[in-house]
Amino acid sequence: METFRIDVSDEVLVDLQTRLKRTRWVDDFANESWQYGTNTAYLQELVDYWIAGYDWRQHESAINAYPQFRTEIDGMPIHFVHVRGKGPHPKPLILSHGWPWTFWEYRKVIGPLSDPGAHGGNPADAFDLVVPSLPGYGFSTPLRKTGVNFWRTSELWVKLMERLGYSRFAAHGADWGALITADLGHRYPQRVTGVHFSMMLPLDLFSGGLPAPEDYDADEAPMAARLQNFFATESAYSALQSTKPQTIALALNDSPVGLAAWIVEKQRSWSDCNGDVETRFSKDDLLTTIMIYWVTQSCGTSARYYYEAAHHPWKPVHDRMPVVEAPVGISVLPEEVCSAPRRWAKRYYNLQQKRHHASGGHFTAWEEPQAIVTDIRDFFRLRS
Structure with a gap:
């Protein structure tokens, strides 16, 4: 284990400014509703x-206010935040993000979960928090191994938590x-x-294992339609x-505006x-998420996470x-596209x-931190 602080060089930031100012903008028309993809006028405003207004150093300092570490597991660098809980018996809890997220999307829940007494809660609900960057994402780079996907990451998390002294933990x-x-x-x-x-x-999603039509009750028709619409209109990035993740990696790693377009469109489409x-x-x-991908050059290995899931399908034990x-708790948010019918769940x-x-x-x-904090506290309160 090594302590870790983010310290992006001035050279990287100067190069970024040069690239942003030299952007060759694409013509855009009849795209006010983003139906063709990222709206260029909005992206120009963001750029x-x-x-002229965004200060990376301010956000770098805010991230560095949290205790961060790096370790190597199975030859892969793993970055994580580790915040000790303030309470009589804090429970270990690991928080896992996705794409195009980073570990920083959990910033709003770190304080309430680790120090509930300071956020209107009961100190007995405190957690020791471990918030890693997925392998190949953010500061868990560079990733030089193939075959690293979600189910192999769960094995890494068991090893990480063991290394931190947690033989059992919440997730x-x-x-x-x-x-x-x-x-x-499961495993x-x-x-x-x-x-x-x-x-x-x-x-077994990547092996075609979706809920069957007969699993949906009549009142769940909108849920089925939303999932069907997602695969019809929102899944080109996944395909x-x-x-071919390396093809898009070459474009996104060279163009900060291209990277921003790729990420912001998803944050708009998938949020409420x-x-x-x-x-x-x-x-x-928005820009802090994009910056974490940019300064770590992790757009390519984060994209490969999909390839490795598709080409190394999940196998049950x-x-x-x-x-x-294991006991399961679920928070259902209305605009989450990937919800499942109650019968199947x-x-x-x-x-x-x-x-x-x-x-x-x-x-x-990020969107509903208080709801997630409450659900996590309630679910794990009686589990040890």
Whole structure:
């Protein structure tokens, strides 16, 4: 274990400014609703702020206020935040992010979960928090190994938590993090006190294992339509990153505006923002996520995470039902596209808690931090 601080060189920041100012903008028309993809006028506005108003050093300092570490597991660098809980018996909890997230998307829940007494809660609900960057993402780079996907990451997390002295622990995740967390509950039920997530997809997703039409009750028709619409209109990024990730990596690693277009469009489309991304993410929020990908040059290896999932499909370690045997808690946000029918969820998971919320989308801990904090506290309160 080595302590870690972010210290991006001035040279990288100067080069970024040069690239931004030399952008060759593409013509855009009849795209006010982003139906063709990222709206160029909005992106120009964001880039103008990136050039003249955004201060990376301010955000770098804010991240560095948290205790960060790096270690090597199975030949791979793993970066993580480790915040000790303030309470009588803090429980270890690992938080896993997804794409195009970073570990920093959990910033809003770190304080309330680790120090509930300072945030209107009960100190007895405190957690020791471990918030890693997925392998090949952000500061868990450079990744030089192939075959690293979500189910192999769950093995890395067990080793990471062992290294930190946690033989058993709690886990929460969203997006890829939800699949990592669910796999922990399937593959290592004896190592986790429970698993909690906000996205429901089968672990054999890349082998075609979606819920069947007959699993949906009549009142769940909108959910089925939303998932069908996602695969019809929102999944081109996944098809590309699952098949030819290096092709898009060459473009995004060279163009900060291209990288911004690739990421911001997803943050707008997948959040509960009603078409106005800045109701959920400020310009600084958007740019800090983009900057973490940019300064670490991790767009390529994060894209390969899809390829490795598609080409190294998940294989179960047992054929029992429920597939995820550890106790499961789920937060359901209305604009999360990857929700599953209740009948399927009760069969697939050892479901102990399921909470439905009135607002929020895919970026759960960022969009609805209080709801996620409450659900996590309630779910793990009696589990040890």
